[in-house]
Amino acid sequence: MTGQVRVHNFAISLDGFGTGADQSRDAPFGHAGGSLMQWFFGTRRGAAIHGLTSAARGVDDAFSEAWDEGIGVEIMGRGKFAPTPEVLADESWRGWWGEQTPFTTPIIVLTTRPRPAFTTADGVEFRFLDASPAEAVAAAREIAGEKDIRIGGGVQTVREFLAADLVDHLHLVEVPIVLGRGERLWDGLEGVQERFAIESTASPSGVVHRVFTRSLR
DSSP states (O other), X not given: XXXXXXXEEEEEETTOEEEOSSOBTTBTTGGGTTGGGHHHHTSHHHHHHTTOSOOOOSHHHHHHHGGGTTEEEEEEEHHHHOSSHHHHHOTTOOOTTTTSOSOXXXXXXXXXXXXXXXXXXXXXXXXXXXXXXXXXXHHHHHHHTTSEEEEEEOHHHHHHHHHTTOOSEEEEEEESOOOOSSEESSTTOTTXXXXXXXXXXXXXXXXXXXXXXXXXX
8 A cells, every 4th residue: 555645733824824034044934933833832742852841732732743653754845954055055954953853754855956865863864856746755655665755844845745736634733823924835726625625623722723635536
C-alpha cells in the first residue's frame, strides 16, 4: 500500500497568511513573530521543542500529536529551512534548529540551488533537491517506503503541492489574527475545497482546526 501525503499543524491567519512579511534569520515568520504558533506552545510537543516545562492536554494537543504518526520522510521548501537563497548557500547554516532538531525522519529540502547533504548531531539527514512536486514525492517514496510523506511548508510549498493535487490530508490551524501581508496560502487555489471532505474543530485556545481529507475519486 502506498502511503499518503500529509500536512499537519499548518497555521494560517484569518486572512489566509501562513507567514508574515520580512522573513529573516531572526524572524522565521516575518512580522507575524510567534503569533501564528502561540497555540502550539501550550501542547506537549510544542513545549518540548521550545524548552517549556508545562503543557496542557486538550484539543490542540491531540491534533499536534498526529504530526509524526506513520511519517517516513518530510519534504520542506527552502523558506522553511533558510530565510534567503544566500543563507541557504552558506553551508555552515544547518537550519533554524541547529544540531538538535524536532524531526525524527529524513528531510528533503526543495531548492533550485541544491547543496551537499548533511546529518545533524541528532541523526537527522537533510537532502537538497531541485524537483517538481511530483518528482519530490517520487524521491520521498524511495525513502519512506509504505510510510506517509509529510509536507512541512512553508506556504509556497504547501500551495504548490495542493495545486498539483498531491495532498491527501491537510490539517490547517486557523488563528484569530489578521496579518494583512506576507504569504497567503489560498492564492491560485480557487475551488480546491471540492477535492476534500472537511471537518472543523474549535479549541478553547481560540484557534479552529480544519482537516481536509481527500474525497474518494
